[in-house]
Amino acid sequence: MKIKLLPLAILCGSSALFAGCSDSDKKPAKQVEVPKEQGVTEGTKIAVRLLETTDLHANLLNFNYFADKQDDKVGLVKTAALIRQARDEAANSLLVDNGDLIQGSPLGDYMAKVKNLADGEVHPVYAAMNTLNYDVANIGNHEFNFGLEFLNEAIDDANFPYISANVFKYDGDADASNDEPLFAPYVIQEKEFKDTNGKVHTIKVGFIGFVPPQIMQWDKANLEGKAIAKDIVEMANLYVPKMKKEGADLIVAIPHSGLEVSAKKPMAENASYYLSEVEGIDAIMFGHSHANFPSASFEGFTEHGVNVEKGTINGVAAVMPGFWGNHLGVIDLTLEYKAGSWQVSDSQSSLQPIYTTDENRVTTATVENDAQVESAVIQAHQETRDWVNAPFAKITSPVNSYFALVNDDPSIQIVTDAQTWYTQKIVKGTELDGLPILSAGAPFRAGRGGADDYTSIAIGDIAYRNVADLYIYPNVLKVLKLNGSQVKEWLEMSAGQFMQIDTNNTDVQMLINPDFPSYNFDVLDGVTYQVDVTQPARYNAKGEKVSDGQRIVALKYQGQAVSAEQQFLVATNNYRASGGGNFPAITADKIVVDSPDENRQVVADYITYQSSKNNGQGLNPAADMNWSFAPVANVQIHFTSANTDDAKAYSEQFSHILPTSKINEAGFAIYQLDLTQPQ
Missing domain, CATH: 3.60.21.10 (Metallo-dependent phosphatases)
Structure with missing residues (x-):
């Protein structure tokens, strides 16, 4: 199959006039001044x-x-x-x-x-x-x-x-x-x-x-x-x-x-x-x-x-x-x-x-x-439907993204675990072996496409449609080498997902910034941290620094505070590693593992491996709850999610996520977030 980098020939017929079209499709044709149509009556309308x-x-x-x-x-x-x-x-x-x-x-x-x-x-x-x-x-x-x-x-x-x-x-x-x-x-x-x-x-x-x-x-x-x-x-x-x-x-x-x-x-x-x-x-x-x-x-x-x-x-x-x-x-x-x-x-x-x-x-x-x-x-x-529904492994707990914007989440956890597993294998025996490995994941389906746009995978067989549901883009895995200061700024950018909460305001306050794409809300697994939403966002949705706010607190690796100079490997995708999302200091020159493998295939391979490793019983993708919000008292914080029985039932696992009876005009259910409760 020959690569046709300049498909101009289809444009060079009598119905298309283009200066780049010529007999060779390489040299521009001579430009000719085309006379305007004659005899049209002034004021004619089309x-x-x-x-x-x-x-x-x-x-x-x-x-x-x-x-x-x-x-x-x-x-x-x-x-x-x-x-x-x-x-x-x-x-x-x-x-x-x-x-x-x-x-x-x-x-x-x-x-x-x-x-x-x-x-x-x-x-x-x-x-x-x-x-x-x-x-x-x-x-x-x-x-x-x-x-x-x-x-x-x-x-x-x-x-x-x-x-x-x-x-x-x-x-x-x-x-x-x-x-x-x-x-x-x-x-x-x-x-x-x-x-x-x-x-x-x-x-x-x-x-x-x-x-x-x-x-x-x-x-x-x-x-x-x-x-x-x-x-x-x-x-x-x-x-x-x-x-x-x-x-x-x-x-x-x-x-x-x-x-x-x-x-x-x-x-x-x-x-x-x-x-x-x-x-x-x-x-x-x-x-x-x-x-x-x-x-x-x-x-x-x-x-x-x-x-x-x-x-x-x-x-x-x-x-x-x-x-x-x-x-x-x-x-x-x-x-x-x-x-x-x-x-x-x-x-x-x-x-x-x-x-x-x-x-x-x-x-x-x-x-x-x-x-x-x-x-x-x-x-x-029909061929696509047959392919995406063919099971290849099992999971032992449900995976959904209903609360991925306000809680550590299994739909992100399974991706970040897979990326960590892959990175551990690929750096073994290299000069990078032994460096702490972090893994970045974001909720791709968290309501951006409407009130039905959430991941929901039941216990049992998992098929490719479920993997594509977890990771909807054909990205390729990349690994960056960053210091602790750059890791913290990454998380500060991600924390722009949240509106600032005013502790003196007794009215209802919405938590999620509607201008911030959910696919830029990166969770970094491998460290633990809290997000203080009473502080102003340090970066806006475009990656521009807008304040000196410090939302990321208690950032630790293996129980110890992360220092500014500490070195980390961070598994992510080609979009983010090459500057996508305008995250501070995240540029392609920091890539140290230029993997050829798609993140989505890495997730599928990881699920297969863990499922077979567990005597075929399946993988447990439960979230490890490595991040949470810093406590905030005496405020009413609301956010939206799917208006489904599954979502409401899942919320019962968390004392800080409370369903309300309200539904907004776009069909989303409104939930309350109680940050005085343990998370």
Whole structure:
């Protein structure tokens, strides 16, 4: 299987104009000034509907492989029905996908890690998408998780072009002028649109895509020496004028990048706001942060030029349709011919959900399954289901993540124990042998995807779907060498998960910081410590130091206080070890074990080993309770978790976790945390 690092040929037909296309696919074609359409009446209007999917993460059917049951809150099979409806309602429409497509569900893992793709075999993602006639797709950061060879083998059967304007081939020199794009930076397509009077016009639509430059950290093992990434806005300023010169009447930016209004900085991960300031961009269809735009959650951005009623950013139409196919993004544009060119004169952005929830929190699908998508992927779906349900070991106590954000937790413990076990083996007999080993783990499923997004594994047989449930990312294990001061700062960053608790406030105070991703709440096993939530957070969710607060207290190794100079090995994953999450002092130069093995496979191997070691009786993954909160008296602290009988029953094991009768508007149960009680 040959690696195709620059798949431009599919873009070089009569329907696509791109300056990088030529007979050799290497030398840029001569740029020609394209004359504007003649004879269009001033004031002519065209209504164009832009449709977007993003962050599907290989969720093709309305199915939860972890729970092995139907789930009408996810799936392209539902979004597809909305796409067809939206097209039927519009005279002119365009459909884009914004990446994070081939990774994220067990089906994605099965295709990449078990079945693989033979040359010419169509990935089920593209078997489904090819039924929907996408116009273009953008590369997301998770597209690189399985390596460039698999990525190129997957996308070469897409019946639509791929773009990414800020990723280039690595050529080993410092001369930016000769850098070659890894993918086509943009594509310009000729579309025949009807105006409001029924007359047909040829409109040149340009699409340009972007990916977070942090891919070079997050997927260093797959990209180092093969690719480089550049600043999103810088590349927009480079290419958008070229697109205009090549005749683009309408330019749609497709950044796999979220919306932040903080001060502009180079190589920003979430740069969609500053793309709205790039002259020539007419619409922004963004993603990456698994959020909904327009929505009330962005009302606080009004003073920065964000209009959540119309769905605009600095006047530019924009949309971000959630994740896992739960919404279709829609931008309705009005193009008007004025002063010799087509201009956007009005817009309205909206989100179409695949399900609704009533006052009793009962979910109802808004559409039936799309028959074409379902038919295209049903075989791969069944193969995936068979694979993930095959048992390979046993556990002797339940594993869940219901209280992973407020309590030492078995779903993290089993991961950190596995990483410690692996590290002990791999450093034995080396110069690292004998150094204390710590292990970092975070709750990947702790409500980020909704009130049902929790791990829950019963006693007994364990299958691969359970391991994928525990560790949802295809990360690779890495080991860092750190001193005690750096270990403490790691934990201080992690403690940003909590809001500061005011001991003088008698009102209810929520504990969990909603802006802090749960996958950045690292627990470090191998040491013991407490978290004092009455202190201010030392770091914010972006890793910026915001106070001199000292939340981590009583940090000890084997009963002795950890000193600033003490040396440790810390097992983690490639994302964190390469700077993911912006943890202080955690950088790739501190990696001392560059393991080739996936964390998830390490967990599976550990469970197998411990289960067989115990005469087949199984592994006990109970948490060792190595961390807790420092006592706090006379306050009311609340947090949320799953609204299930299992969660409430599990809470009975802990005197400090108390169910309440309250349920919030998102369907989460509200619990009280009593920090005067032993933990």
